[in-house]
Amino acid sequence: MMKFNVVKVAISAPLHRLFDYLPPKGYRDKLDKLAQGMRVKVPFGRREVMGFIIRIADTTELPQERLKPISTLLDTQPLLPPSLMQLLLWISQYYHYPLGEILAIALPTRLRRLKGTAQVRTSKKTRAIQVNNYETQLVESDPVLPTLNSEQKTAFEAICKHFNQFGVFLLEGVTGSGKTEVYLRLIQQALAHNQQVLLLVPEISLTPQMVARLQKRLDNNITLFHSGLTDTERFISWKSIQLGEKSIMVGTRSAVFTPFKRLGLIIIDEEQDSSFKQQSGLLYHARDVAIMRARLEKVPIVLGSATPALESLWNAAQGRYRKFTLPRRAGASVLPTMQVIDLRQQQLQAGLSQKLISLIGQHLKSKSQVLLFLNRRGFAPIYLCHDCGWTMMCTQCDSPLRLHHRPECLRCHYCETVVCVPTDCPACNQQQLFALGQGTQKLEKILAHHFPDFESIRIDSDSTRGKGQLQQVLLRACQEKPCILIGTQILAKGHHFPHVSLAAVVEGDAGLFGTDFRSLEQSAQLITQVGGRAGRGGQVGQVVIQTYHPGHPLLNQLITKGYTGFSQLALQERKRANWPPFSYLALLRVETRQQQVGLDFLRQVKENCRLDQSVVVLGPIPSLLTKRAGYHRTQLLFRAINRLALHQTLQRLVHYLEATSTRHVRYSLEIDPLDVC
DNA sequence: AGCACGCCGACT
């Protein structure tokens, strides 16, 4: 152990350690000029890479002669402020991910490169900041500030009292209850204090209405940050917040890493949305990271949702969060009534009962719109042979091919492989192939047949794929003309359909017997959100759920007591089964060409990581959909009541994985996985 | 991750 000045540097490489360097030439006695968060250019192997100064130390494990000096100091001031650096250090520990990689992820791509000073010529084409016409047309005009109702006021005032200090506020408001208005008031309050605001949304492309509304009220003080922008646009947006030129950033999950000059408030809209979870690389949850950020920056954070995650509700029940409820709709509209349609012994047409079909007719006749929710795109999910039972499967994935119309094809919903529709069975050559089950396209067809005088508008990822297509479809749906809206979960996401009076869940049982411990929660959230689309424009809404299990206790609870009642019962079930939030999970996943290789690898891992008694390891088992895009997915699930014990085990695991050469398998470790199948 | 080194198959 040598004792002299060394600089600990994080380098963007999949290595769970820092690298020691000597100070740059000319800085040996000017160490105070070096600070955490500054970028440096360092020799690394036979190349030069960018690194971040993490700290200055006076010890190193290496002999002095092996240390090289930093080549260049790239910043005179830390690029990232101390509170953000602390956040990234926490992320590295919590998600067991190399710090250097996290730093690279946190920077806009333009700043990740070693070359160039990333100066941007002030281009006048700031597409990022502009609202297009469709979006503007979708926003109702509210020339006067709407007054807050008593619940909105209570929430607003309580949160205002906690400005300049950390606190988590769960704002549970039914659809249409005016959460956005509370956000707006809070944002304006922060602006009045000369503070900046971060508003995280699940997907900007899916919430143009909310963005447009904010833009309208807060005009050019707002900047967007999402994957639809070019690298340069993102850099401009990032910079405008860093320099304090803009006060509000509305962004998707990666916006949580933006350095703010004077952050005063964080808002997470639709906090239960799974889009906040990064699906590849660093598998972080932007909501959880944002909560830690608020803690480190000592600012309040608001989690808004009509259907909060069970975890968040539990945290509120435990007193860790403060909860405010907005139980009634703002303005005149009334909450819809919910009822089930018992499908048992019913004659169905493309999954629709006679009762539902006549209800649709009634609502259309009374000149209002109908919304049908079916979370499955395409025409039919199964295409099989009547003669021998052969089912068309994807060759790359462990999944049946879905039949699509216009264009006519079979398509895999996991890898998007497209094949022609055969007329003869590939197994027995008989011409007996037929489609089983239904997707949104089939509903569209059958409804056109039943109600030829009314237009059907399909809203799924197929009909909204193109640029601006979603906005066009939404614009059509917002017209007053009676019509039928048919869609997947896109319908559930925050869009306002003012003329819908009937919302129907076609397959209410879809999530009832899911394989994952979270399926019921997600299903209840979807049903509630879809139901919330009905009756917002003045008329009383009606929500119907088709089910074969009208007696299912949790479904019943949802229908009779609403999401709040459901969540209480669902939490009891979680507790009984020891699932989160009553335990902590981590998932080690591997992808291999042959399944056996994955199983053997994970068995080895399990044997070689001496475990804490309190950590339970389940597996290895193949994932539910084991084969995907040609790779078999296998996994090992870690579960513990004690979070610390789990993380100590994972620390050992990560070191073991790094020490043993594991190049033949692709693996990833996910903390707090959202699904475990 | 990159980038080198190193040891075995088909080619001017």
Place this chain on the structure above:
DNA sequence: GTCGGCGTGCTC
């Protein structure tokens, strides 16, 4: 004889 495949090892 060598060009180049990707297995293994290392980076302060």
